Amino acid sequence: MWGWYDKQGNTVPKNKITGVASDITTVVAIPMSAPFALSDVLSSDTFELLMKMGGEIKMKKFLMISLLFLHGCYWHNGCLYTAQMVNCYMDKVPFSSIAYYQKIDSIGHTDINQRWRDAELCGAKYGDSNLWSVIKPQNFRNEFRICMESKGYHIFDSSECGVKEPKSLNKGICNE
Known part of the structure; x- marks a missing residue:
């Protein structure tokens, strides 16, 4: 897709532009796929119960936390780890x-x-x-x-x- 994969299906090294495009695609894809992922895990009765218990604000928080767990995302040492990539948001100084x-x-x-x-x-x-x-x-x-x-x-x-x-x-x- 868009020159990000080689003939064997492996990702190729990204330059600055494709790296940003990849990050944007990931950020857009996770929220869009969340309802489908949650529908496999939670029944409509559970959603209805959550809405009655906490209303819209608690439901949004619940959905955001669920997104992180369902997609296997976590933050550690300044890096966001997702299922297919790691993005680190800090300046690094390598050794010579x-x-x-x-x-x-x-x-x-x-x-x-x-x-x-x-x-x-x-x-x-x-x-x-x-x-x-x-x-x-x-x-x-x-x-x-x-x-x-x-x-x-x-x-x-x-x-x-x-x-x-x-x-x-x-x-x-x-x-x-």
Whole structure:
């Protein structure tokens, strides 16, 4: 639908425009489908009883809470989790590439000055925190990784480290 899926039916990476369009579609689809979902769960007698007990305002609150449960939506750490996607509404500051290299005996507390000295000895330029100097112009990323591992570093993935900011999403494994 609208270029959001590949030939196998999997979602494709979204750009800013398709991301916003996807969010709008979700926001519109949930309230529109709620009556149909509720009709499977609650009988007309139950709806009538709720209307008699609390009137229109309580019924609206009940319907909104029911929507969240029926659609499996919940909010956690600044992210809205729905059945098919996660939308996070906070600014995140990722770690730089050099931060993923951690000394095995001091994970999360690696001496950043020593790490830079070791990175320079392995071919990186001092201060190149995204490590472009080991990717361009001569692609020797693997040699750099092997060299850093020989100096006692473990290379973590970004999913293992989390993000630098906000602190609630920082897993304490990487440091800068």
